[in-house]
Amino acid sequence: MNVGAWEAMFLIVRRELCLSFRRPDQLLQPLVFFLIVTTLFPLGLSLQLSLLRDMAPGVLWVAALLSSLLSLDALFKSDADDGTLEQLALSGQGLTLIVVAKTFAHWLVTGVALILVSPVVGTALGIPGSAFATMMLSLSLGTLTLSWLGAIGAGLTVGLRRGNVLLSLIVLPLAMPLLIFGAGATDRAISGVSPTGALYFLAALCVFTCTLAPFAATTALRITLE
């Protein structure tokens, strides 16, 4: 059966979405983790909303980073364990295409969910409604970039038995610029300053990783799979 590139990508994305909606617990766990982490900060720091507001962007972004790291471990692992990934790699479609489709599906499942929940968490942390647009835009650029950085890390650690800690060790340093600009943009929007500069930087990072990371992630998978 001959399948075009777009159709193959569509099929893989559909398969991934189908699989994750059949296991709703795995879908919800990173989200609940995100909520728990953001709850821990007010308990540990201060219950005063005025003080929390200053830290809210950082708290939000660190929680988003950690919760997407949590789900990244599974990006290639279950498919590599049962041999599906080898089958996909042998299917005649380029491996890069498969990586793009799988990573995009991962973002659709984890990133978009985080963005949709963020206004609730933002309100709880005292972020004013006027900053929601910036917060959600920065989070959508940031989580997409993070999914790509994570795809490289997940590709490198897929064959390892205890790759989870190593995955964080690899991805978190690379994600730090993201945290700086993402939290910076939200912070500026809260204090009423134009956040466009930080948003442009985030968009540039996003375009940069979206164009180059697929090839790096593919090479990583080739190294660990073959």
Next chain:
Amino acid sequence: MWTWFYKLASPPYVYGVAAVLAPWLLGAAALAMGYGLIAGLAIAPPDYQQGQAFRMIYVHVPSALLSLTVYTVMAAASAVALIWRIKVGHAVSAASAPIGASFTILALVTGSLWGRPMWGTYWAWDPRLTSELILLFLYVGVMSLRLAFEEPSRGDRAAALLAIVGVVNVPIVHFSVVWWNSLHQGATIVKLGAPSMPGSMLWPLLSMWLGFMLFFAAVLCIRLQGEVLNRERQSTWVREAVKS
């Protein structure tokens, strides 16, 4: 014309070259660093603002520069190893990583010792300091990824790819002082126009930098010998080299 270059892909040849070069490089490094230390710590005048404490620059700046240079060398060797499948590249990369991490730690420690009297704090969350710390984490990541695989060759290639991906951090560290309004002072030496430093302070610094470069090359040669011997331990030439 390119034969000398092709020969560098052969482990026994590289082992021999490294063994010959190491003592010479070490001697040259001792000369350059000896002059730099004496001229920098004893002869150069104290800074009009920073007093005697500015002398930390003679260790801090070369080690910070080297932390970036070594990373670039490591990433270039990794790229050579991945693209042309030259095994010696992995050996160079594996031998460089701990040296680079040590230079990064040295830069961070000397910087914070200098920061205490000058900025009033050991550590500030400043772009350049933070990105230098990220560089240390990248070194640690590359080193632990190499060790994480049961098959050494797979670990080599995975670490090589991570080293290449991490190169994006090198310009961030270098230009962080320019891009962000940073607490860390700007460039003094490597910039267009005359350096903002008199010769009596500048020459010892340049000599220290040269000395650090030579020291890195010397330590790389020594570590590379061990790395090559360990990697080629099944081959006959290693058995003969170890016997003799």
